[in-house]
Amino acid sequence: MNDNKVLVNSGSNDEYTNNVRKSISDTDSKYELNPDNVESGLAKIVLTLVELIRKLIDKQAMRRVESGSLTEDEIERLGETLMKLELKMDELKNYFDLTDKDLNINLGPLGDLL
Amino acid sequence: MQNHLHNRSEMSIFIYAIILVQHDQFDSSLLLETTDRISSSGVIYLVEWNSVSAVVSNIKTDSLTPDDSTVMEYANVIEKLAKNYDVIPVRFGTLFKTIGSIKYMLKKNYTTIRQNLHIIKNKCEFGLKVFYDSKKLKDSFMLKPVIGQEEDKANFPNAKKSVYLDYINKKMVIHRCEELCLSFTNSIIFDIKECFARLNPVSRFEKMVTDSNLISAVFLVEKNKENELIYAVKSLKKRHSNLNFVLTGPWPPYNFVKLTNQL
Numbered sequence: 001m002n003d004n005k006v007l008v009n010s011g012s013n014d015e016y017t018n019n020v021r022k023s024i025s026d027t028d029s030k031y032e033l034n035p036d037n038v039e040s041g042l043a044k045i046v047l048t049l050v051e052l053i054r055k056l057i058d059k060q061a062m063r064r065v066e067s068g069s070l071t072e073d074e075i076e077r078l079g080e081t082l083m084k085l086e087l088k089m090d091e092l093k094n095y096f097d098l099t100d101k102d103l104n105i106n107l108g109p110l111g112d113l114l
Numbered sequence: 115m116q117n118h119l120h121n122r123s124e125m126s127i128f129i130y131a132i133i134l135v136q137h138d139q140f141d142s143s144l145l146l147e148t149t150d151r152i153s154s155s156g157v158i159y160l161v162e163w164n165s166v167s168a169v170v171s172n173i174k175t176d177s178l179t180p181d182d183s184t185v186m187e188y189a190n191v192i193e194k195l196a197k198n199y200d201v202i203p204v205r206f207g208t209l210f211k212t213i214g215s216i217k218y219m220l221k222k223n224y225t226t227i228r229q230n231l232h233i234i235k236n237k238c239e240f241g242l243k244v245f246y247d248s249k250k251l252k253d254s255f256m257l258k259p260v261i262g263q264e265e266d267k268a269n270f271p272n273a274k275k276s277v278y279l280d281y282i283n284k285k286m287v288i289h290r291c292e293e294l295c296l297s298f299t300n301s302i303i304f305d306i307k308e309c310f311a312r313l314n315p316v317s318r319f320e321k322m323v324t325d326s327n328l329i330s331a332v333f334l335v336e337k338n339k340e341n342e343l344i345y346a347v348k349s350l351k352k353r354h355s356n357l358n359f360v361l362t363g364p365w366p367p368y369n370f371v372k373l374t375n376q377l
Contacts, residue, residue: 006361006362007240007344007362008347008348008360009358011358011360015245016245016360062285065286076279076282077278079276082281082282083277
């Protein structure tokens, strides 16, 4: 481990260090439950799952719009539903004092949730 | 494996790695002065079963702290072993109570261990990260009319002006932008695979890991092909001057060992 392990770096060392630090802090989302934070800890876990499902619904909806299989009215209703879902999610995040970063999880090959 | 960082004031056996070496062929001097924090006696020894051995040391269970220096010490041991042997690294903090339980584990997993050792034979791991400011990338895609509002107007020429349709249009712009980013990332992965093809590596790719890390890949490559790999990465940089490529290694094959304990 004492050897220099960086064989090629086409950018600057500072840039690389910053990027690595950022990637560590970006994935630093912990889910800790203890007797003092049961409500917020549970809310964080549940809202992360809800957010994951909401994002999947969003993606699927965009694919359906893109495929051209929906009428204009259907797209409008879809827009209303997705918008209300997003607003409700924001409300819940505010209520439990959570930010997008708190709900972010790394989905491995799929990248970050948010 | 058996127990992870259990908190009891008792002696345990810390397992670093599994190697295809018997006691009489093992050069223990490789590991001198490497285990002040993990091993209570400073001695690393082998527990053998058939042709494989676990590299271990004794430790007071409650003295094992998973801080940076302890993890570095563990990594140092594996690093030194990997320079001389084919190594299956075992996850940090894996403890066994007795030598007998380690032998039993080696016996139960013997076929899998040998299969893993076959896969990593004379090979080591290299990491490749590709950095790019994805915001810059998304902004450049946003400028393209194909994903902007114009096309949506073309799709819905009679669309009533509605807050919900506007919302969908905005989401569609973001969605198309993400799709373009993904397709751009896939094209880079294709280039990487093409450039590395003659090294015949086993590879794994993660796409869009963070805003700046477009690709994070690991490769299992023959130990003597390091220079060819460096050359391949430099030629990739020539093709994609706007991207930053960082190649690291050689590492022990942390990402290419599939071993789950079957006790």
